[in-house]
Amino acid sequence: MKVIKSITTTDDILTFSNIDEDDYPAWVSEQPYVMSDRVVYNHKIYEAIVGVTSTTTPDLDQEKWLFIDDTNRYRMFNNVVSDKSSRMGGIHFTLAPSQVVTGLSLIGVSATFVRVVVTDPVLGVIFDETKTLMDISNIVSYFDYFYEPLSSSQTSVAFLNLPTAPTGYIDVYIDSGANEVEVAEVIYGKYTLVGKTNYGTAIGIKSFSRKETDEFGNVTVVKRRNSKYCDYDVDIENIRLSAVQKFFSDIDSVPCLFVGNEELEETIVYGFYSDFKATISYPQISKCTLKVEGLV
Numbered sequence: 001m002k003v004i005k006s007i008t009t010t011d012d013i014l015t016f017s018n019i020d021e022d023d024y025p026a027w028v029s030e031q032p033y034v035m036s037d038r039v040v041y042n043h044k045i046y047e048a049i050v051g052v053t054s055t056t057t058p059d060l061d062q063e064k065w066l067f068i069d070d071t072n073r074y075r076m077f078n079n080v081v082s083d084k085s086s087r088m089g090g091i092h093f094t095l096a097p098s099q100v101v102t103g104l105s106l107i108g109v110s111a112t113f114v115r116v117v118v119t120d121p122v123l124g125v126i127f128d129e130t131k132t133l134m135d136i137s138n139i140v141s142y143f144d145y146f147y148e149p150l151s152s153s154q155t156s157v158a159f160l161n162l163p164t165a166p167t168g169y170i171d172v173y174i175d176s177g178a179n180e181v182e183v184a185e186v187i188y189g190k191y192t193l194v195g196k197t198n199y200g201t202a203i204g205i206k207s208f209s210r211k212e213t214d215e216f217g218n219v220t221v222v223k224r225r226n227s228k229y230c231d232y233d234v235d236i237e238n239i240r241l242s243a244v245q246k247f248f249s250d251i252d253s254v255p256c257l258f259v260g261n262e263e264l265e266e267t268i269v270y271g272f273y274s275d276f277k278a279t280i281s282y283p284q285i286s287k288c289t290l291k292v293e294g295l296v
Contacts, residue, residue: 108184195236228294
């Protein structure tokens, strides 16, 4: 199991994106706005609640401005899994974290391929890997290869073997031909190795939908969002148990990426851990349980 505490994305880190930030006009100081006008300020969208002409920025004037959402360019970095960035013809962005990044993951992806390229300013390209999100489980013969429809079923992908290049930059390409692609969250940083994920790890989905029944027995279903959760069964070496316990103490209430097995999308969850318990079962190994609840 590996855990990534994500780096906060800033303008200095996101050096390029092919998603135009043209959701609404940029806010202008002292310009008159009428009720329902929308503007962009600091990569966030605000709507005027009343008529306003002011030098106070919308983020500091909550009596007159209502926060609506992040811009399309920055939604993939806002820690809201149900809020997606999208673009027709693919997404390409460049990160320059200026620190060690050994893992990068995309959550809530709707695309065909994801490609990650790491470039060192001296050595050039030092990492270039492409992963497919296509479901090929129904391709079992040559006939199926040519005639069975393919579908993009995988929505999470992780690259956990990035080389150390603190002064380099990372290019991410999310591609689906001329079609629209979407991505909910991009998580990147230096991963921490926790231990070995075992069989017995449980996965599931928590639904927030509600079924309401009136006095006549009529049922109404209120559709709401859902989130993934995972109960990991992990072996941790006893010599590392103290360090791992301190790590979980440090990331308490911090959104992180938890990867049980990068080849099993079901064990990749972006969220918070709710419980960490270790039992010192053997002289060298402790049996641990970790409950993680995904962000909505």
